[in-house]
Amino acid sequence: MSGIRQKLRERFPVLESDRLVLRKLELRDADVLYDCITDPAVRKHAAIRSDKLQFPERLFRYFEESYRSLRDLHFAVECKREGRFIGLCSLQYLSSDGQKARIGYMLSPAYWNRGLATEAAQAVLGFGFETLGLAKIEARCSSGNPASERVLQKCGMRREAHIPPAAGREGQEEKLLLYTCERNWFF
Template identity: 35%
Template sequence: MQISNESKLFPRLETDRLILKEIEIQDASSIFRIFSNEEVMKYYGRFPMESIEEANQLIAIFNESYISDKGIRWAIILKEENRFIGTCGYHNWNRRHSRAELGYELSMEAWGKGLMNEALTEMITFGFGSMGLNRIEAVVYPENKASIGSLEKQGFKKEGLLEGYAFFRNTYQDLLMYALLKKKVELQKLKGEL
């Protein structure tokens, strides 16, 4: 299924504690607050932002990706406080092969509370449903234990080490490939494991 962008009806997702919504230009200061933090950016594949203009540019990239039907990126809002705490979404969407790669980050004050797992559950449901994905991929730094834990809780399987896979922060980085297949999720649901 192709996401319709003619009317620009951006899909809004909700969990018990979170709202996943369109990222808007007024979110630039929140994006900058998160993306300028070295600890958050350590495993993101880029240096921390140095200006609000970089946040505006990133929002434009996220929105263009959606408009051009190449991916989707949500703002993660903590319902209770109506606070922007991160982003999550899909990129590298390959329709021919029904696969996409997911990515995400959270502000440090949101770490360790199970919020990313909550967002991932909704994202995965959306990916296999509305996007018609067969395979969801994630590449992650081997040192990023928190992200690996989140992926494994969702049923992602490590497929191997991709040596020198990406040029991040002026050096070639090894990354782990994780993947989740639709048929495996459906099988787990049948067995009552999810």
């Protein structure tokens, strides 16, 4: 995995699907990213600590630092047709042995219910398994978020368990659902 991490530091990958380009997050995305994450419809499902949400520049620095450490790979999701940033899709908590990660995604509510989250997640899952050689990718979603559950199911992920809410989900009472996908299920 160390050789792959070095290549990622040298050149962050660009992934493409039919309607999307997934690329490195750029400073020009900071304001839209902040608006997306702080939108109440998104915020209730996003597991990001409130101290990171004080202003757009601080939030962007949080993501910039993740690129330096490569603990997480955050892909900016850009709509090809409009050429605009619409959300994130990430591989988070990359294990030191390169075998496991967690996928996460969020889109601006204006782009919900179009299959775009599924398309982005499938591209990132493929990258995780094919390029990074991960053996297993997990996901978590709120039991009160059936749209996110459908995304995970359409991507071939299987529900494994209920788990306690994650830190950073202020005021959330709903349980989280753990989904997993293994390389041999995906292909």
